[in-house]
Amino acid sequence: MSCKIDYAAPADLLRDRVILVTGAGDGIGRAAALAFAAHGATVILLGRTIDKLERVYDEIEATGGPQPAIFPLNFEGATLKDYHDMTETLDKEFGRLDGILHNAGMLGRITPFEQYNPELWSQVMQVNINGPIWMTQALLPLLKASDDASLIFTSSSVGRRGRAYWGAYAVSKFATEGFMEVLAEELEHLGTIRVNTLNPGATRTKMRATAYPGEDADTLRTPEEIMPTYLWLMGPDSRGHNGERFDAQPPR
Numbered sequence: 001m002s003c004k005i006d007y008a009a010p011a012d013l014l015r016d017r018v019i020l021v022t023g024a025g026d027g028i029g030r031a032a033a034l035a036f037a038a039h040g041a042t043v044i045l046l047g048r049t050i051d052k053l054e055r056v057y058d059e060i061e062a063t064g065g066p067q068p069a070i071f072p073l074n075f076e077g078a079t080l081k082d083y084h085d086m087t088e089t090l091d092k093e094f095g096r097l098d099g100i101l102h103n104a105g106m107l108g109r110i111t112p113f114e115q116y117n118p119e120l121w122s123q124v125m126q127v128n129i130n131g132p133i134w135m136t137q138a139l140l141p142l143l144k145a146s147d148d149a150s151l152i153f154t155s156s157s158v159g160r161r162g163r164a165y166w167g168a169y170a171v172s173k174f175a176t177e178g179f180m181e182v183l184a185e186e187l188e189h190l191g192t193i194r195v196n197t198l199n200p201g202a203t204r205t206k207m208r209a210t211a212y213p214g215e216d217a218d219t220l221r222t223p224e225e226i227m228p229t230y231l232w233l234m235g236p237d238s239r240g241h242n243g244e245r246f247d248a249q250p251p252r
């Protein structure tokens with residue numbers, strides 16, 4: 001596992017690339033969408049809260065980035081048909097995808113497994129892993145149309161080593177790591193699509209504040225501060241890395 005926190009991305013790193021960011025309205029996804037656009041990417045902003053996506057859209061426009069697109073989608077209720085309709089729409093509009101940052105996620109509850117609610121468990125698995133998997137399957141033709149595509153799945157420390165009380169969240173992140181390895185090996189022969197996981201590490205967002213309510217958020221890196229590894233992994237400098245696990249910041 002390695003981390004590229006000191007990576008200095010060239011200004012045009014992602015010029016002419018079309019990149020989908022899930023959960024782009026808030027937290028790390030918002031920062032990634034802004035960073036990708038600032039480095040030249042046309043960003044497709046996917047999320048469930050339209051006004052948040054519109055604010056990110058406006059910020060990108062105001063800073064002179066390439067015109068983004070908004071794609072409202074809630075992983076909780078989305079169906080295979082939604083993912084295929086999405087592929088059709090993006091195909092008509094862009095003809096290809098040069099990257100996906102799978103970032104949307106939910107925490108569920110931090111609670112002893114004995115008390116874990118099965119409905120909440122299914123909901124977390126749906127949003128954090130099942131939805132993203134089927135969306136990826138539908139979008140594969142668009143990724144294959146790119147000559148250098150990067151698929152990034154967001155992991156977590158608890159997806160690499162289990163921790164008491166983290167329940168479905170930890171299990172969904174272990175599944176994310178496993179799925180990354182399966183897909184990376186299947187696509188290896190193409191030589192044009194790389195698949196990796198990225199653990200942001202403790203980052204100052206709403207999800208982190210919910211998980212650690214007593215923590216002083218000022219001791220945490222902001223989403224903007226962890227962007228170098230995101231840029232490196234999305235851009236051409238990480239070409240050749242496939243099936244690997246990365247960290248966006250050194251361990252605290």
Ligand SMILES: NC(=O)c1ccc[n+]([C@@H]2O[C@H](COP(=O)([O-])OP(=O)(O)OC[C@H]3O[C@@H](n4cnc5c(N)ncnc54)[C@H](OP(=O)(O)O)[C@@H]3O)[C@@H](O)[C@H]2O)c1
Binds near residue numbers: 029127157200
């Ligand atoms: N922050 C950390 O310390 C940390 C550490 C390890 C891993 N992570 C991972 O990093 C990623 C981003 O987390 P974050 O800290 O930035 O959390 P966040 O601020 O809570 O943002 C999560 C994003 O996911 C979206 N989302 C949630 N449920 C969704 C659904 N059903 N359909 C579509 N979008 C949905 C949210 O949309 P709304 O804003 O509309 O709710 C939001 O944009 C997650 O995968 C998380 O597991 C974070």
